[in-house]
Amino acid sequence: xxxxxxxxxxxxxxxxxxxxxxxxxxxxxxxxxxxxxxxxxxxxxxxxxxxxxxxxxxxxxxxxxxxxxxxxxxxxxxxxxxxxxxxxxxxxxxxxxxxxxxxxxxxxxxxxxxxxxxxxxxxxxxxxxxxxxxxxxxxxxxxxxxxxxxxxxxxxxxxxxxxxxxxxxxxxxxxxxxxxxxxxxxxxxxxxxxxxxxxxxxxxxxxxxxxxxxxxxxxxxxxxxxxxxxxxxxxxxxxxxxxxxxxxxxxxxxxxxxxxxxxxxxxxxxxxxxxxxxxxxxxxxxxxxxxxxxxxxxxxxxxxxxxxxxxxxxxxxxxxxxxxxxxxxxxxxxxxxxxxxxxxxxx
Amino acid sequence: xxxxxxxxxxxxxxxxxxxxxxxxxxxxxxxxxxxxxxxxxxxxxxxxxxxxxxxxxxxxxxxxxxxxxxxxxxxxxxxxxxxxxxxxxxxxxxxxxxxxxxxxxxxxxxxxxxxxxxxxxxxxxxxxxxxxxxxxxxxxxxxxxxxxxxxxxxxxxxxxxxxxxxxxxxxxxxxxxxxxxxxxxxxxxxxxxxxxxxxxxxxxxxxxxxxxxxxxxxxxxxxxxxxxxxxxxxxxxxxxxxxxxxxxxxxxxxxxxxxxxxxxxxxxxxxxxxxxxxxxxxxxxxxxxxxxxxxxxxxxxxxxxxxxxxxxxxxxxxxxxxxxxxxxxxxxxxxxxxxxxxxxxxx
Numbered sequence: 001x002x003x004x005x006x007x008x009x010x011x012x013x014x015x016x017x018x019x020x021x022x023x024x025x026x027x028x029x030x031x032x033x034x035x036x037x038x039x040x041x042x043x044x045x046x047x048x049x050x051x052x053x054x055x056x057x058x059x060x061x062x063x064x065x066x067x068x069x070x071x072x073x074x075x076x077x078x079x080x081x082x083x084x085x086x087x088x089x090x091x092x093x094x095x096x097x098x099x100x101x102x103x104x105x106x107x108x109x110x111x112x113x114x115x116x117x118x119x120x121x122x123x124x125x126x127x128x129x130x131x132x133x134x135x136x137x138x139x140x141x142x143x144x145x146x147x148x149x150x151x152x153x154x155x156x157x158x159x160x161x162x163x164x165x166x167x168x169x170x171x172x173x174x175x176x177x178x179x180x181x182x183x184x185x186x187x188x189x190x191x192x193x194x195x196x197x198x199x200x201x202x203x204x205x206x207x208x209x210x211x212x213x214x215x216x217x218x219x220x221x222x223x224x225x226x227x228x229x230x231x232x233x234x235x236x237x238x239x240x241x242x243x244x245x246x247x248x249x250x251x252x253x254x255x256x257x258x259x260x261x262x263x264x265x266x267x268x269x270x271x272x273x274x275x276x277x278x279x280x281x282x283x284x285x286x287x288x289x290x291x292x293x294x295x296x297x298x299x300x301x302x303x304x305x306x307x308x309x310x311x312x313x314x315x316x317x318x319x320x321x322x323x324x325x326x327x328x329x330x331x332x333x334x335x336x337x338x339x340x341x342x343x344x345x346x347x
Numbered sequence: 348x349x350x351x352x353x354x355x356x357x358x359x360x361x362x363x364x365x366x367x368x369x370x371x372x373x374x375x376x377x378x379x380x381x382x383x384x385x386x387x388x389x390x391x392x393x394x395x396x397x398x399x400x401x402x403x404x405x406x407x408x409x410x411x412x413x414x415x416x417x418x419x420x421x422x423x424x425x426x427x428x429x430x431x432x433x434x435x436x437x438x439x440x441x442x443x444x445x446x447x448x449x450x451x452x453x454x455x456x457x458x459x460x461x462x463x464x465x466x467x468x469x470x471x472x473x474x475x476x477x478x479x480x481x482x483x484x485x486x487x488x489x490x491x492x493x494x495x496x497x498x499x500x501x502x503x504x505x506x507x508x509x510x511x512x513x514x515x516x517x518x519x520x521x522x523x524x525x526x527x528x529x530x531x532x533x534x535x536x537x538x539x540x541x542x543x544x545x546x547x548x549x550x551x552x553x554x555x556x557x558x559x560x561x562x563x564x565x566x567x568x569x570x571x572x573x574x575x576x577x578x579x580x581x582x583x584x585x586x587x588x589x590x591x592x593x594x595x596x597x598x599x600x601x602x603x604x605x606x607x608x609x610x611x612x613x614x615x616x617x618x619x620x621x622x623x624x625x626x627x628x629x630x631x632x633x634x635x636x637x638x639x640x641x642x643x644x645x646x647x648x649x650x651x652x653x654x655x656x657x658x659x660x661x662x663x664x665x666x667x668x669x670x671x672x673x674x675x676x677x678x679x680x681x682x683x684x685x686x687x688x689x690x691x692x693x694x
Contacts, residue, residue: 008500015572018565125499132499151513152472152479153355166498168588170527171571180517180596213560214600218365221598224518225362241515248593249527251568253561 008164009125011133015165019211020135020172020252021092027062027259028091028134029083030054035100037070039111045189047099050141050196054097057203062259063095073109077118084122088130093254094123095137099196102142104182116140126169133167135254137212138175141193145182151228151241167251174254175247176216178223186229186242195244198222212254216246355511356472358480362512366558367482367519367599368439374409374606375438375481376430377401382447384417386458392536394446397488397543401444404550409606410442420456424465431469435477440601441470442484446543449489451529463487473516480514482601484559485522488540492529498575498588514598521601522594523563525570533576533589542591545569559601563593 034051101108125132178195179185187193229240381398448455472479525542526532534540576587
């Protein structure tokens with residue numbers, strides 16, 4: 001009898017439930033692997049801002065956020081294994097965010113490369129039973145190769161009982177990559193990476209109201225539409241686009257309802273009201289007031305005509321050491337202060 | 348001015364719309380590449396049933412379904428390129444389904460292997476402008492390697508204006524793989540493949556009411572929970588699970604609202620009513636009455652105890668020539684006729 005070869009895990013969730021149970025005592029752990037400095041690659045400026053914004057956004061959703069700055073492969077392995085060894089019985093889910101330089105299928109740690117799937121290997125249902133049947137969510141901000149997306153231009157005109165069953169080990173995992181496999185991933189040294197910033201904005205706006213895959217669809221839209229690299233002096237990197245890629249093995253819808261107790265309802269309502277008041281899209285989280293250097297003035301005029309503001313950005317790839325890259329965010333420029341920045345060159 | 352290097356595409360969709368426009372004159376083309384026979388691999392029994400069920404389910408959603416049986420690489424290339432060359436201006440979207448033997452990153456045609464991404468390469472926004480900004484949906488029923496998922500056992504107790512912008516070329520694509528990268532994909536020679544059967548059931552049940560990624564989440568749940576291989580004579584292939592993997596670069600929610608004209612509303616309502624009457628899960632589309640051969644009687648008794656019905660299944664991998672594999676579908680056996688079948692061995 002093959003059912004005897006493995007000890008079953010007890011889960012109090014109807015196998016046919018449409019939504020994951022997000023009403024455990026704890027929301028769960030959110031590990032953030034924040035790589036800023038490397039032994040032999042350039043600094044990921046902007047990642048500290050990404051990390052702080054994530055901490056805020058995930059904290060608001062009730063996550064126990066644990067930040068690892070510049071971890072080595074050894075400390076990443078230990079962090080993942082010790083987290084997987086914890087008892088997650090009273091937690092809703094798990095989040096792991098890795099922000100680093102990357103290549104196709106690989107991520108850079110402080111000291112060396114490791115395969116990206118090492119992030120979720122310790123948490124599959126067969127290896128971490130207290131997370132079996134619960135959503136395990138991975139967010140990867142990193143390059144996945146050296147391809148560049150030149151984009152496609154669009155014109156828009158406004159007129160218009162007791163059961164025993166079994167689940168696959170890899171079920172209930174979602175991996176949201178900042179970019180499609182093989183492609184560059186873009187980061188602004190002042191404002192943070194396109195993907196993480198869009199993720200934080202959507203978590204803040206819709207984290208309590210929409211299911212996660214709908215929310216990630218809106219992250220895709222935000223990155224796809226609002227961002228573009230701006231490097232007129234280097235045609236290879238100029239005017240490039242980015243599309244995140246969400247890989248879902250989720251078997252139910254993920255919602256993050258409020259975890260507060262009833263007497264906190266007013267406060268919770270307040271924050272929802274506040275959230276509704278925010279512009280639904282195109283609004284930047286950053287209030288940086290860095291002014292554009294004089295040498296960029298022609299580009300700024302050009303972008304002003306298009307009602308877009310330029311921002312400096314790096315490609316999230318260790319191999320590019322001496323590029324100054326710009327990206328911009330589409331927004332209503334009249335209402336916004338233009339934000340620019342110059343990337344410090346490392347090494 | 349880099350905006351002059353490429354001719355813009357005109358799209359009458361608000362860049363901030365949450366949903367894709369699914370109100371064009373036509374729903375769009377659905378290509379089905381149905382591989383049953385191969386020059387040098389075993390026959391994919393059950394694929395004809397998958398194909399017919401898909402034709403029905405996609406036809407109901409308004410798709411212009413075009414079936415290619417046992418195409419060669421050359422005819423696949425021609426079919427994709429001629430479809431990409433068509434004018435999709437008045438169509439909502441595109442679907443391509445490929446059902447074949449496969450390996451990681453590769454699919455088998457009638458005569459040879461080809462990379463799976465050849466399916467969507469002709470339809471990226473930069474290469475097929477009349478589908479730019481529209482959802483391009485790919486469904487892949489095939490193995491992606493030789494790994495096997497042994498599953499995790501669970502106990503459930505019942506108490507319980509005018510704007511110009513640019514989009515990335517790879518935006519608006521979804522690729523739904525029947526299995527996680529590196530793993531086997533299972534098919535029942537009588538009832539069809541686990542993935543395609545689950546997909547058709549969910550399209551029939553929720554195709555008009557839920558957004559596509561929610562629907563694909565339910566497909567994942569159905570495959571993950573309802574199916575398991577049953578090969579007691581071969582431990583390596585016995586009691587294995589499967590989890591589909593959905594890769595989304597979609598930037599908006601996909602819905603398939605009814606395309607019929609107002610005076611057909613009654614008919615449409617009828618089919619929705621009919622759809623609602625169906626059991627929401629665990630109901631088989633097949634009414635095959637193949638009886639179990641005598642030699643399987645012990646297994647049938649065993650499954651009866653668990654209120655499950657056995658079904659024979661093949662792994663969707665060309666390399667396995669002489670295995671008899673069984674899978675089963677979890678269902679309320681009291682209400683259902685047990686369905687079994689014996690796989691004919693090819694070659």
